[in-house]
Amino acid sequence: MSNLSLRHLVKRYGTVSVVKNVSLEIAEGEFVSLLGPSGCGKTTILRMVAGLIEPSDGTITVGGRDITRLPPNKRNVGLVFQSYALFPHMTVFENVAFGLRRKGESGDGLVARVNEALSMVRLDGYGERYPRQLSGGQQQRVAMARAIAPRPSVLLFDEPLSNLDAKLRDEMQIELKRLQRELKITTLFVTHDQAEALSLSDRVCVMHDGVIQQFAAPEEIYHRPATSFVASFIGKPNHLAGTVKDGAVDLGDGLVLQSTGAAALGEGAPVDIFIRQEAVTLSASASDDGASVPGTIVLRSFSGAQVQYVVRLGERFEVVVEMASSGEGANLAQGDEVFLTIRPQDIIILGSGPGA
C-alpha cells in the first residue's frame, strides 16, 4: 500500500490536449474520486495510471516508485472496468485467480487467497460458475474480487456502478465503501455521478476540460465550491448574477440579497451567485431583519418527501425551491405572493468576468 502521486500529467492527441498539466497527491489508503462530465479527461488519467495509455508528459509515482513508463503488467495496480471485462471463458475462480497466478501463486495458497477475495465480496461458493451465469451485481463483485485478490498497491475504478440499476447501485456503493475501508488500499474512483463521488470519497477531485477545478473533501466541494463550474455542476443550484453593493448583492429590480462573502469581492464587482434549492425558505410574510426578498409562485410540483416550487423573482430570475412536504411551506399555491429567506452564509458567491 502506497501513496499515489501524479505530477504535471499531460495527454495530447495530435494538437488536442485532453489532460492538461494535472497534479494530484493521494495519500496512502485514501479514497479519491475523479468527478466530471464525460470528456473531462478523468478516464484518461485513470488509464494512464493503469498503464493503458502513455502520458505525453509528466510522471506517475506509487510509493515513491516512478511507474510512468512501466507496462501495465509491471505496475501492481487493480482496475475495475465499467464493463467489468470478466474473462467469459473462465470460471469465477479462474477469473479471480488470474492475477495471483501471474504472481506465481499456486496450490493451496492460491485457493485460499481466491476464496478470501470471493468471501470479501460475499460470493462464497460461486467459484465454479461462469460470468454469464451471474447477475450484473454479481459480475460486478467478481470484478472487484479479481482486482483486489493480488493485493494491488493502488485500486482503480472506472465508473464501475454505471451499468447497474438504481437500487443495486446504492447497495454496491455501501459494499464498496466497506471493502475499501477494510483493505485500506489507495483508491482512485472515476465517476460522473456526483452523489456517488460525494458519499464514497475522502476527497473529490472535480475536473473540467482536462483541468482540475477543485480537489477537496466532499463537504467543502458542496458548500464552498471554488469555481463556478464546480458550483453549477454539484447539486442543482439556482444561478443568479448581480453586482456587489454596500456589502450585499444587488440583483436589480430592487432585489438585494445579504451574502457573507460579498464585501470581500469589492464594491461594484460583478458576481455569480448560486443558491441551493434546499437553502431557501418560503413564507407568506417578510422576515423581521429585512433579509428576505419577494417573489411569485409560478409552478408547484409534489414529489413525495419534497415539494418543488418555481418562484419568479422580479423580471429576470426564476429560482427552484425545494421544501419538505411535511413542513410549513408545503401548502402554497400557484400565484401566491411569497417571501424567500436565505441565510447569508448559504449563498455561494463567486466573482464573475475575466480572471475570476
Next chain:
Amino acid sequence: MKSLRTGALLLSPLLFVLLAAFVVPLLLLVPTSFQEYRPGQGIATDAWTVQNYVRIFADEFYREVVLRTIGLGAAVTLCCLILGYPVAYLIVRGNPRWRLPLTLLVIFPLMLNLVVRSFGWIVLLTNRGVINNLLIDLGLIERPLRLMFNLTGLMIGLTHIYLPFMVLMLVAALQNVPRDVEAAASTLGSSRLHVFRAVTLPLTAPGIIAGSILVFVLTISALVTPRMLGGPTYQVMATLIYDEYMQLLDWPSGSALSFALAISTILIIWISSRMTKRWAGLA
C-alpha cells in the same frame, strides 16, 4: 516504437510468403503476356507484342469463349438468384425449428469436395447416366439426350455448385429486414405479394447484389466443373487458360487470357464494393 516492432515481427512471415509465392509470380505474368509464341520453337524472348491481348477480342474462337464465359456467368447468377431466394426466405421466415437443419443442408454441399459434386453430376448427366437410363426405361426417349459437354450440363452443374453461396448471402440480407416494417406494410393494406415487392425485395437488394457479384465472379473463374462437365471441347476462359499452359504450351496467350480474367474479377468486385458503399452512404 515497440508495437511497430512487434507488428513487423508478426506480419513479416506471412507477407514474405505472399510476396514470394503470390505477388511476384503474378507480376511475372506481365512480361510473358507481351511475348510471342512461335509454334514448334517456343516463346520468343527477343520481341514484344500486344497480339496476345488483341487476339482475345479479334479472334473468333477466343471471342466465342469469352462471350460464352460471360453469358454463362450471367445465366448461372440468375438461376441461383431465382432458386436461392425461396430457400433463404424459408430459412429466415419459416418455422424456427427447421432453421438449423435446413441451413446445414445448404452448407453441406458447400463443404463437400468440389470434384465429388461435379462427379455426381457426371453420374447423372452422362449418356449412360442415371437420367438418360431412367428416361429410356420409362419409354420417354429412345436415344440418350445430350446433357453433358454443352450449355445444359454446365448450367446445371455450376448452378448447383454456387447456389449455396447465394442462399447464404440472401439469408444474411433477409435477417436484416425488420419484421415490423413488413407488418407495417400489411397493416397499411398491402397484399403479401405487394409487401414482398414493395418492402422485402428492395430491403434485400444489397444482399441480392452482393450474392450475384459473388456467384458471377466465381462462375467466370471456375475451372473444375466446366472441365469435368464440359470436357475438352466446350471451353470457357479458365479451361482455355488451362489448355494453353498444359497442352498447347502457349504461355503468352495463356497469360494474356489470365490477365484479362483476373482484371475482370478485380474490376467487378471493386466497382460493386464502391457502389455498395455509396448506397450505404445514401441510406
Next chain:
Amino acid sequence: MNEQRPGLAVSSLALLVILFLQIPVIVVMLASFSETSYLTIPPQGWTLKWFEAVLTDRTYIDAIKNSLILAVGSTVISLVLGVAASYAIFRKMMPGSEALTSLLMAPLIIPSVVIGVALLQYFTLVGMRGSFFVLLIAHVVITVPYIVRSALASLSGIDLAVEEAARVLGANGFTTFRLVTLPLIKPGLVAGALFSFVTSMENVPVTIFLAGPRDTTLPILIFTSVEMGVNPSVAAVSTLLIIATAAVLLAAERWTGFHRFV
C-alpha cells in the same frame, strides 16, 4: 397479428431446391454400392467391392495421404501465420491496415487458375517446380484468406477491456494473447481452419499445375480419371469423402455452432 410465414408454394419450391442440392450426393452414394460398373437408379445388386478396390489401391491410398498431409500442413501454417498477421493488423501495430488486409485477402479474388499458372511459370523459372514444399506454400497462399477473415471477424467481437484487464492483472502481451485472446477467438478459428482444410482438400486449379508425379492428390486423381469415363471406384472414394465431410460438419456444428461463421 398473424405472423407472416412463407406460403405452401414458396415452401415446396424451397424444399425442392434443397433436395436438388443433395441429389448428386445421393446419386454418388447409391452408385458406389452398385454391382454394375455402369450406374443405374435403383442400383442393381449391392456390393462393397468398389470400396475394397479403393482401399487396396496404392494410387488412391497415396493420393488420400498426400491430400491429408497437404491440407493439415497448409492449414496449420496458415493458422500460425494468419493469426499472427491478423492480430498485428487488428491492433493497428502497422500503418496501412486496410491495404494489408486487402493483400492478405487477395488470393480469394484472383481466379485460382490464374494463381495456378502464375506459380507454374514462376517455380519453373526458379527451378523448384514439382517439389512438395512449393505445393505446400501454394496451398498456404490459397487457404490463408479464410484464416485471416475469421480471425479478424472474431477479434472484432472481443471486448478490448478484457485484454486490458489481463494486462493490468500482470500478464505480458504474449500471456494475454495465449490465455485470453486466443481462447476467445477459438470458435471462429476452428471455423476458419475448417474452411482452410476444405479449400486445400478440394483444390485442383493450383495443385494440378504444381504437383509432381508422386504428389498427386485425391481431387486431381478424380479430376483426371473422369476423363476416362465414369468409374464406380471414383464413386466409392467420393462416398468416403461425403461421409467424412458430413461427420466433420456435424462435429464442427456441435463444438462451435459452425453455421454462424459461414
